Amino acid sequence: MISAKMVSSVTFLYLACTVLYFNYFAFRSERLGKFATGLSWITLLLHTAAILWRWVESYQLGIGRAPLTNMYESLVFFSWCIALLYLLWERKIKSRIIGAFAMPFAFLFIAYASLAPGISDRIDPLIPALQSNWLHAHVITCFLGYAAFAISCGVSIMYLIKIRKKEQGKKESGWTALFPPLESLDDLIYKTIAVGFPMLTIGIITGAAWANYAWGSYWSWDPKETWSLITWFVYALFLHARFTREWRGKRAAFISIIGFVAVIFTYFGVNYLLAGLHSYV
């Protein structure tokens, strides 16, 4: 399949983008930065083409369904969401520093799709439970939310690195000096979660609406549902904790990272470790 080959090449391009963003850091060269951004946009464009082409291929096989329905496709789409959201943010905040902490996520997830054993890139027709229009709304909102959380996690890591150096009393030298100020990082952690949280909420609601059609119940405490609720609790905690002073900054960054761990467990852990109704992705 051509689309799977396109995904493989896009994977290497994401690796190149990641390396470029890191070099931008190391050499602080504006030209390298521009190059990183340019290549990322081109990669995203090819990535979009790969997803669309897979859609076309599904029609050629006489199946005809959106490429959002199995582990492989969801990983490819997750990576796409991360790259898109990051690049939009980069435009908005006019800083490329976050790139070195956001692009690796886009690379890792798409690489996992192409390289991990047991993840099939075959286009299979939809089983009855997945034959629903709720699928699109549910998958798109969930992964946009997850992508925002991934970027938030990246920024949180930056925050913790920077504050650690500061606490050790070291003079800000080398690459952390390039990091945005702590307040800006803290603000960005909040802003990315302020995008992710409503998206996750809509993802859970569309999932509940779908479950009500398919399983006859909008909520059945299935492990996937429960873990999405745990994730929701963690980010709700983040948003509320910010109102009290002692939970800002470092603790908020930790909650954001714990939240992303919960996202990853909801996404992978539930499938690999726990049995439940939601066994497709």
Place this chain on the structure above:
Amino acid sequence: MSRNEDKGLFPSLWDSLSSLRLTIALLIILSVASIFGTVIPQNASPEEYLQVYKITTYKILRILGFLDMYHAGWFILLLALLCLNLIACSLKRFRTTLRFFTPELRLDDGQWKTYSPGQKFTQNGLPAQMLPGIRETLSRSFSPPRVVEASPAFHLFAEKGMFSRLGVYFIHLSVLVILGGSLIGSFYGFRGNVNIIEGQEADQVILRNGEHIHLPGFNVSLEKFSVSFYPTGAPKEFKSILTIREGGRKVLTESILVNHPLTYKGISFYQSSYGIAGVERVILNIKDRESGKEVSLSAMMGNLTEIPGALSAFSLSHFLPDFQGMGPAFQVIFSEPNQPQQKFLILQNHPEFEEKRPGRYRFMIKEIEPRYYSGLQVTKDPGVWVVWAGCFIMIAGFYMTFLMSHRRVWIRLTEKGAETFIEIAGSSHRDRTGFEKEFQKIGQALNDSPMGLKEVKESEGHS
């Protein structure tokens, strides 16, 4: 903290109930508890638990309610406590929100400094002469202002997106509405199952606890069930054609699929499983050993079928889905004139046995048409619309909280000699960069207005 000691029990209870620390603690406890609920299998049978746990562990888990944790008293109590905390926090916070309903139309000098001041202008003439033009410009570029006259000065106040401040209350309300909807469902709804064999009907369903519930004044029958597969072997479609009858009168016939339930009088029927209940019809090849002729026949299960051109007849009396590991088998009762009745077994996958059996006719099974049963989940949930209303309120709340912002603009016109001094200030409680642009546009609109205002670059000691 010493202040708290002076208070009675009730106010200190209120303080802890309306504290954000309680919210944080509850969210952490609920998350950790929920993790246990996903690791420990829920609502499994005692045998399944004993395969995993020692008997004492099993007993402890059962007593603590961990085996049906989400319905355990302590888990529901935690949720109830979260609701109380949410109500208390909202009420406490609402007092500070309330003051935005009666905005300060005029700022004093101290307040003026705290808000981000914008451009300043001057123009010859009295403030009263300037007012209509300024008012019109602000209406056009932002929002119609309210005016306070403090002769000879004037204060204008305009705001947008005040509702944004209510977003958080909408979200909190929505959580209560959703939980309320789920309570309605658990008190006035039910969830059960029923298996119906093709051609049969059911007027009651079996709940999880084994209780039977009658359908209110109607029954449902399964006309036909069908299943289809993709070439890969994966299922493509499960379909049941159902008919609803009320007092023996046919009301409607509809097919249901996974993701396409049927709802009648508030009760929904979902396709959830299927199985083979028996055999409807069998297509057989019957070979006459004497003449060597072979005929193909279709035999209904249990009915007497005549062999064409002969006086013999047979019936298929029993179906064995898997006879001694050799696959589907049928018991045949065969009768010939003036002969005792014979009973023998025929196997679909082993026609060679049939070759060895003495007798004139050989029976070969070509095709078995199964008689399916369809497993339906039957649900009544009058609270589901309340839950959807709650979800809608929640999304509206998020829109208000994260996408809207409360923006306020003040303008004051003060007399300074023969001139009028015009100052503007603005504030936004969220998205400050977005507001900055809007605020600059208001200044630009004043600058471009036909009033011919002169911009003052320096404050020149004016406070």
